[in-house]
Amino acid sequence: MITYKNIISGIVTVIAVTMLFSCEGNLKGVREMDMHGSSPQxxxxxxxxxxxxxxxxxxxxxxxxxxxxxxxxxxxxxxxxxxxxxxxxxxxxxxxxxxxxxxxxxxxxxxxxxxxxxxxxxxxxxxxxxxxxxxxxxxxxxxxxxxxxxxxxxxxxxxxxxxxxxxxxxxxxxxxxxxxxxxxxxx
The missing domain is CATH 2.60.450.10 (Lipopolysaccharide (LPS) transport protein A like domain)
Structure with missing residues (x-):
């Protein structure tokens, strides 16, 4: 039987996993924007x-x-x-x-x-x-x-x-x- 607690826990898990994957994608994008091909490190x-x-x-x-x-x-x-x-x-x-x-x-x-x-x-x-x-x-x-x-x-x-x-x-x-x-x- 699915309870209200299980539904909330599932939603929180999905949101957390989504945020982690989206943060990694954004981190790569931020690094690429910050390090142009001719920019010094x-x-x-x-x-x-x-x-x-x-x-x-x-x-x-x-x-x-x-x-x-x-x-x-x-x-x-x-x-x-x-x-x-x-x-x-x-x-x-x-x-x-x-x-x-x-x-x-x-x-x-x-x-x-x-x-x-x-x-x-x-x-x-x-x-x-x-x-x-x-x-x-x-x-x-x-x-x-x-x-x-x-x-x-x-x-x-x-x-x-x-x-x-x-x-x-x-x-x-x-x-x-x-x-x-x-x-x-x-x-």
Missing amino acids: ATGAGLNLKYTDSGRVVAALRSPKMLDFTNMEFPYREFPNGVEVEFYDKEHNKNTVTAKYAIIYDETGLIDLQGDVVLVTSDSTRLKADQLFWDQNAGWVFTDRPNTIQFSNGGSNAGQGFDSDLNFTNFRSRTNIGVQIIEEKKK
């Missing part, structure tokens, strides 16, 4: 990040704004208002790079720096370029754009494109004009 402002390795600061990054697109098929982080990064080696020597725009591609480890890029190494070597790529995995920097380098020993180079290791000890320049200081070793 996060935005940061006034960044001052420190990267450490075994308690030692190895890098410090400052930027007014970061857009995190690591939710994309090809994940990246963008710094549309510029970036300044300081790198420290084990002897606490500091290398600094600044640029008006930067983008870091997570999968490839490639960093694209653009707009008044200036790299200053701990030995005072100073590189200026319109654009500079840094391959983090290979420890290599390169560009095909115009650049000038003032080496710590007084040498200089102005050219169209180069590639080098991070210490500028294995430096290959394409078309260039420069002054190279070569120390002669006595036997």
Whole structure:
């Protein structure tokens, strides 16, 4: 025999199940509306990040704004208002790079720096370029754009494109004009 209590219980159960399914449908819709194909998953402002390795600061990054697109098929982080990064080696020597725009591609480890890029190494070597790529995995920097380098020993180079290791000890320049200081070793 069906009682009034059974009918109410059945109606409440049907309404609860309907609400759960409709909420899941709406949740998916809300997520899709919120995450447009070109929207970042996060935005940061006034960044001052420190990267450490075994308690030692190895890098410090400052930027007014970061857009995190690591939710994309090809994940990246963008710094549309510029970036300044300081790198420290084990002897606490500091290398600094600044640029008006930067983008870091997570999968490839490639960093694209653009707009008044200036790299200053701990030995005072100073590189200026319109654009500079840094391959983090290979420890290599390169560009095909115009650049000038003032080496710590007084040498200089102005050219169209180069590639080098991070210490500028294995430096290959394409078309260039420069002054190279070569120390002669006595036997």
